[in-house]
Every structure is written in structure tokens, then in C-alpha cells.
Amino acid sequence: MKILYPIIITLLSFSIAHASGAEQVADKKDGQPDDYCPWEMADYAIAEPLCGLVGESQRGSEIVSDSGRGNCLACHQLPIPGIEAYGTIGPPLMGIASRLSTAMIRLRVVDTRNINPMSIMPGFYRNPSLINRPGKAYLGRTFLTAQQVEDVIAYLATLK
Ligand code: HEC
Structure with missing residues (x-):
């Protein structure tokens, strides 16, 4: 004993x-922050703006080129003046708004793994409880806020 x-x-x-x-x-409600707005996908698109927010394209253009936020330039070419260096892992985003509707762009930025489960593009508004072993800073968080995602979408919608 x-x-x-x-x-x-x-x-x-x-x-x-x-x-x-x-x-x-x-x-933490299964890892979801209190302000997380659930979204619905239909026809490989998200029709409703996240949390019903309105995006602003000028702010969006700053977010896409900010390595601490969107960091889209790490993988995509974008028509931003003065930017020489960009990644080519993803397709160039010039003219994206003539190829995809705003609702289709929204799903690609929110969580493109719904289209391509193998995609290496981060889901910027993926349900945090689905993110596998996130870095400490991102635990229970989305990579961008709903407002930032809507700003980025508003900017991409200008790329015709
Ligand atoms: C780690 C690399 C990476 C980063 C960072 C990244 N993407 Fe992507 N993105 C990709 C790849 C690769 C694809 C191609 C489709 C796929 O893999 O599913 C893609 C596809 C896309 C598409 C669809 C393009 C098309 O022609 O169909 C959009 C829109 C897009 N990304 C926007 C963004 C935005 C906006 C950001 C920043 C907020 C971003 N991406 C950050 C890798 C990345």
C-alpha cells in the first residue's frame, strides 16, 4: 500500500x-473567439459579407502588402505601385474581379480549403476551432479580423 x-x-x-x-x-467555446461570425458557403462562394461589415478598398490595399497581416505578396503578384518583390506560389491577382465574383473571392480569402483541401493558402477567416495546432499568437483567433477580410475583398473587387 x-x-x-x-x-x-x-x-x-x-x-x-x-x-x-x-x-x-x-x-473558449471550442476555440472560437466571442466575436467570430459564422459564415455560410453556397456554390463555392460566400454571398454575405462577414458580420455584415462593409469593406474599404484603401485599407484593403494596405493589408495585402503588410507582411504582418495579409502578407498576400508572399505568394501573389498584385498591382501595387512601388512593390518589386512578390511570391509566385499563387496565381497573380491582377484582374481577379473579372474572373471571380465578390462572393467567390470571399470564400477564397476566408477559407480556400473548402475548394482545394490541399491548398497551402492560409484560411484568413477559418473557423479557429478547425485550425490545426496554431501558433500561440493565433490560438482561438482568425488570421485577419472580419473587417480586415472585408477590406481585402473590397480591394480585390477593384482589380478588374
Ligand atoms: C502561402 C501562400 C499564399 C498566401 C500567403 C496567400 N495566398 Fe492566395 N493563393 C495561394 C495559392 C497557392 C492559390 C491557388 C489556389 C489554391 O492553392 O487553392 C491562391 C489563390 C488565391 C485566390 C484565387 C485566385 C484565382 O485566380 O482563382 C485569391 C483571390 C487569393 N489567393 C487571394 C489571396 C489574398 C487576398 C491573400 C492575402 C490576404 C492571399 N491570397 C495569401 C497561396 C497564397
């Missing part, structure tokens, strides 16, 4: 630690 005590205590503290961990997750 003397030997068993430490074992029981160890087991108990493990299960307590585990239980409190589970509580923390439950508090």
Missing part, C-alpha cells in the same frame, strides 16, 4: 491537470 500512495497521487494530479485544461477549452 505504501508504494501505491505516490502512484495514486500522481495519477490524481494528472487527471486534475487534464480536467482543468478541458475547462479552459470549454470556456
Whole structure:
């Protein structure tokens, strides 16, 4: 029995630690932040603006070229004056608004894995509870806010 005590205590503290961990997750509503607006996909598009917000294209053009926010230039060419360096992993986004409707663009920016499950493009407004092992800074967060996503979409919609 003397030997068993430490074992029981160890087991108990493990299960307590585990239980409190589970509580923390439950508090976060399955990893969703309180201000997360669920969206609906139909015909490979999201028709309704996120949270009903209106985007602003000038702010959007700043977000797409900001390496700390959209960082779209890491993978896409965009017609932004003064930008020489850009990535070519994704297709150039010039003329994107003549190829895709705003609703189709919205799904690509929000979570393009709904179209291509193997895509390496980050889902900028993916349901945070679906993000697999996010970095600490992104735990329970979307990569961009709903307003930032709508700003980016408003900017892309000008690229005809
Ligand atoms: C890590 C690289 C990467 C980053 C960063 C990235 N994308 Fe993409 N994107 C891609 C790839 C690759 C595709 C091609 C489609 C696919 O893989 O599913 C794509 C496709 C797209 C498409 C559809 C293009 C078409 O012609 O059908 C849009 C729109 C788009 N991205 C917008 C953006 C915006 C806006 C940002 C920044 C907020 C961004 N992407 C950031 C890699 C990236």
C-alpha cells in the first residue's frame, strides 16, 4: 500500500491537470473567439459579407502588402505601385474581379480549403476551432479580423 500512495497521487494530479485544461477549452467555446461570425458557403462562394461589415478598398490595399497581416505578396503578384518583390506560389491577382465574383473571392480569402483541401493558402477567416495546432499568437483567433477580410475583398473587387 505504501508504494501505491505516490502512484495514486500522481495519477490524481494528472487527471486534475487534464480536467482543468478541458475547462479552459470549454470556456473558449471550442476555440472560437466571442466575436467570430459564422459564415455560410453556397456554390463555392460566400454571398454575405462577414458580420455584415462593409469593406474599404484603401485599407484593403494596405493589408495585402503588410507582411504582418495579409502578407498576400508572399505568394501573389498584385498591382501595387512601388512593390518589386512578390511570391509566385499563387496565381497573380491582377484582374481577379473579372474572373471571380465578390462572393467567390470571399470564400477564397476566408477559407480556400473548402475548394482545394490541399491548398497551402492560409484560411484568413477559418473557423479557429478547425485550425490545426496554431501558433500561440493565433490560438482561438482568425488570421485577419472580419473587417480586415472585408477590406481585402473590397480591394480585390477593384482589380478588374
Ligand atoms: C502561402 C501562400 C499564399 C498566401 C500567403 C496567400 N495566398 Fe492566395 N493563393 C495561394 C495559392 C497557392 C492559390 C491557388 C489556389 C489554391 O492553392 O487553392 C491562391 C489563390 C488565391 C485566390 C484565387 C485566385 C484565382 O485566380 O482563382 C485569391 C483571390 C487569393 N489567393 C487571394 C489571396 C489574398 C487576398 C491573400 C492575402 C490576404 C492571399 N491570397 C495569401 C497561396 C497564397
